Amino acid sequence: MTLDSTQGVKDASPQDSNPLFQATGSLPPNPFPTNQTTPFWRTELHELNDHRSTTELPELCDVLIVGSGYSGASLAYHLVQSYGDEPLPSIVMLEARQACSGATSRNGGHVKPSPYFTFPQMAELYGVDAAVELAEFELLNVLAVKDLVEKEQIACDYQLTRACDAMLVQSHADQVTAAYKKMQASGVSCIRQVQYTGPRDAEQISGVKGALCCFTFPAAHLWPYKLVMHLLSLVVAKGVNLQTTTPVTSVSKDPESEQFWVVETPRGKIKAKKIVYATNGYTGYIAPQYSEKIIPIRGICSRIVCPGPAPHLPNTYSVRIGHKASDYLIPRADGSIVVGGAKPYLLHDPELWYNVVDDTKIVEPAREHFEGYMQKHFRGWENSGAYTDRVWSGIQAYTTDLVPHVGEVPEKPGQFIMGGFNGHGMPNILLTAKALASMVKEGKPFEEVGLPRVFKTTKERLEDERNLISR
Template identity: 35%
Template sequence: MDERAKIPVSLPHPNPTVSYWQDPPDPIADHRTTPDLPSSADTVIIGSGITGAAVAWNLLQGANPGAILMFEARQACSGATGRNGGHTKHASYRTFPSHLAAHGAHTAVQIARLEHANMLAVHAFARDRGIDCDLHACPTVDVVLDGAEWESAQASVAAVRAAFQSPGQAEAGYTLYSAAEVRERFHVRHEDGVFGGREEKVLGGTNTAVTGLTRRKEGGKKEGGFCWEVQTPRGIVRARRVVLATNGYTAAVWPRFQGAVVPLRGQVTAQRPGRAMPAGGCLPTTYSFIYDKGYEYMVARPQGSRFAGDIVMGGGLVRAPDNGLMEFGTTDDSVVNEDISGYLREATGRYFGSAWGEDHPEERVRSDWTGIMGFSPDGFPFVGEVPGEKGLWASCGFQGHGMVLCWMCARALVDMMEGRDGEQLREWFPDVFRINEERLAKRFRGRLY
């Protein structure tokens, strides 16, 4: 793993696989606000995914946001945000015991509550603003296919319940099912144990990679306070502050993150439902299938959505040779891993058995694509000002769980940037997420969760 973490991180590949969610491309995919770059900006945001967009949004809620410029190397939202499996799920019970043991009850509860709040905030933002998207709130179930994992899951749920029974804490809503119950309720035909879960203006520049950052001697009044030069193929922009919303690609822009945010290529497939699937595949719940060292997650497309009934499944990393070792350190999302692809293509029929039935007459697989995630040595994102680099801020390294981390981390980052880094922020934002030299120096040993 040491060698994989040392591979120099590259900028995004120019010709990625086509994401199911971006076919056809959105009208803003290649949007540029102006034909020429401005010479300066108060804030430059690198990356247009959930983190970059949320940072921009929160800055704009302030009284004096100034001029904000966002860069994206490829099409808008073409990184991990636009390439995931569409699953906004906080399975906090799975990491809670390790957080509890390493950092104590306060931090473990903080992280679990942040994940839950993040999920609610993302849904509320889209719903309250009438954003045209496939927003579907539903229960979720974890199907555990390994005896040891099942024992661990039960103990984890007990730990979460105990921690959240204190005054002012709502009890976590988990329900445990037997294998027989899950086969009946959730149509899964696997024989092993089962765990059930409860149910001013932003200027944009797509296709404009940031190829380098240079910190100037700190700007004074004469220089307008511009501390950074942001280099791109279209020219140089001076900025007072820069935000790295670059997740798995962060070290390509700022090499200090080499080995601290390690890219990992993930894979997703979209499949037409089998002919025997209940409700034509529009199942009322989402799924995760958990086994020793790995998992898959699954989302059934609801009624009324494009391709209703499609089954979107991601994961399968450990089904590649050496438990997926060669997927670490790669930023090439222009191809799929054929071992993982073959496994995911067969997973739906294997998990649902007779409930799947015959394949769709137009074949099972509609789409197969990859995307690049970012993993840190300690399993937590890096949020805050980069040590020793005044005006350089980052929110990255989401461990493949950005859908339940990015939004609230961006909110916390803007609070820090705007000088609101006091007790109120520390009440809800975990200190273990903050960037410091000790965390940046840790050795990367692989995926922790």
């Protein structure tokens, strides 16, 4: 298996090989390589892409948000919203590379909740009530994003739709069907959103060749970079100081004042009263207690273009060839398809994906995986001429106990985190950020902000030595 760089334009960054980071714990060196692969979503750059609100960094601020992806941007948005007409505290956002250049602009654009598929595992790990909370929270996010897009008139191609999971392997289909029926029998609320189709009609309903059964449920798709850049433009207009290409290299206690944390960057330091880590797979570099709990994981995505007419795809899809090996895809109104996954080309060799921060490369055979994908898997696409236009990689953040870390960092008063969305940030981040904003602003306890209980970052979780990310 070889690694090779992808085609197409590269994102240039002034931050050439970055010697500032020493690997912490087991993390690889240099978290921010230049020449990232260019995802489709970053082919139309926003005017704030390289923005710096001021030429110099401010010396002090009330709230410092590290990271300008979906987490950082929605946290800033909700924080600003919560002040309404009151004067805003000083808020600074530092971003290591360009605005929204991490996982958010490299993902599949799929806002896909998980009302049944991950339920058995979550129920086994955390109990049925906690598993229901997780599923319901993701379903709520689908509509919360719609409400936000409508309220702020965000041109990000949001489409409310249904996701369709098609199962192609008999033993796996049997296992998932049995779990679904068990959920139905137990009457858990989230299963009401799910429609099951059995073997007789699965191919017809899903349009996926060889489907043995399929499940549909509410979902959405959108242009993630456009959503986030719109949020950033709203908060920058309200006075949030955004500084791109400014990596945070360390955070320490201020020796002069109990009130502040000292945040170091290559452009100087800032003293901040409160810090929010919205740093995804890179969190452990500056918050070392997370270095073995939030693991950077490489993901691969592609865009398939169809030159001629092809059957309309009414849903978003997952084509599942086993419990872990699945691809997911969204149909776009421009006729193209964004497909992510290619896991058969990754999973056999952890070195290709586990603890990887390099998004300058794709795993070369993955391109073959996407080539002819629609013709192979979808009815009526055989003569479509669909071809792979672009393949890119991105860094996701998985947690060793499979649920995000959110809330005040244990034993670090004034430091907060939202991260580790396990490849599933789009149906979680918006409402997580809203809840965290009220913790940051009002000091509300985690238990009062309406988040799934298992999201809470705790000392016990940081000391838990299990690693449930299967390698």
